[in-house]
Amino acid sequence: MRLDKLLGQAGYGSRGQVKKLIRSRQVTVDGQLATADNLNVDPNLQDIRVSGKKLSYSPDVYFLLNKPAGSVSAVRDKEHQTVIDLLDEKDRVAGLYPVGRLDRDTEGLVLLTNNGPLGYRLLHPKHHVDKTYYVEVNAALEADAPAFFENGIAFLDGKVCKPAKLEIISSGSEISSAYITISEGKFHQVKKMFLAYGVKVTYLKRISFGPFHLGNLESGAYRSLTEEEKKKLKNFLN
Numbered sequence: 001m002r003l004d005k006l007l008g009q010a011g012y013g014s015r016g017q018v019k020k021l022i023r024s025r026q027v028t029v030d031g032q033l034a035t036a037d038n039l040n041v042d043p044n045l046q047d048i049r050v051s052g053k054k055l056s057y058s059p060d061v062y063f064l065l066n067k068p069a070g071s072v073s074a075v076r077d078k079e080h081q082t083v084i085d086l087l088d089e090k091d092r093v094a095g096l097y098p099v100g101r102l103d104r105d106t107e108g109l110v111l112l113t114n115n116g117p118l119g120y121r122l123l124h125p126k127h128h129v130d131k132t133y134y135v136e137v138n139a140a141l142e143a144d145a146p147a148f149f150e151n152g153i154a155f156l157d158g159k160v161c162k163p164a165k166l167e168i169i170s171s172g173s174e175i176s177s178a179y180i181t182i183s184e185g186k187f188h189q190v191k192k193m194f195l196a197y198g199v200k201v202t203y204l205k206r207i208s209f210g211p212f213h214l215g216n217l218e219s220g221a222y223r224s225l226t227e228e229e230k231k232k233l234k235n236f237l238n
Helices: 003-009 015-023 116-123 145-150 189-197 227-236
Strands: 027-029 048-050 062-067 107-113 131-137 165-170 176-182 201-209 222-224
Touching: 003 015, 003 027, 003 048, 062 227, 107 116, 116 227, 131 189, 145 165, 145 189, 176 189, 189 201
Parallel strands: 107 201
Antiparallel strands: 027 048, 062 107, 062 222, 131 176, 131 201, 165 176
């Protein structure tokens, strides 16, 4: 959330009054003087003080969910179960949404938060957040496959994917498995990349998103981020 908006919602006056507070060097973030009104901050992750007094504000929330196949990465849907529907009623706070999306038939890690600016930054190309998937395909992944993905792939519509890292787990004539790591998230990207190689994805599961890992979280289950994981979010605040 923008610093000026946060201070306004916390009761520190109008937009003009908040700007005066910041410009008069009365606001600190993690011990450093705030120098910009539009600084993206989170009182749940940072120590924000006004005239030395710590800001009191309801914190943003962060969940890590193992999305099952069949659910959709949306806040609401008339036909399908959403990732929000999987949460307990008490955890469905206002403004909660999934950061990015997974296809309906894709499983795995989804971050949920009500911190809009932070979610935007996690998806912004300048941060190059790596996403790793476990994938199964319907034919062999030959020895040339890692280099094929590492060189980047151009689709028929002209779109070009950045280089991806492919680690083959097993290869067979009817089924192969691998880990693939990408740093962007074009529509159906992983599936299209494998089609470009000549095989079809039959199963896809995201196992990591940047510094966050799915671990042994059961399908459909979720948890709050740990304090250590929340600290890692600070890298995306600015």
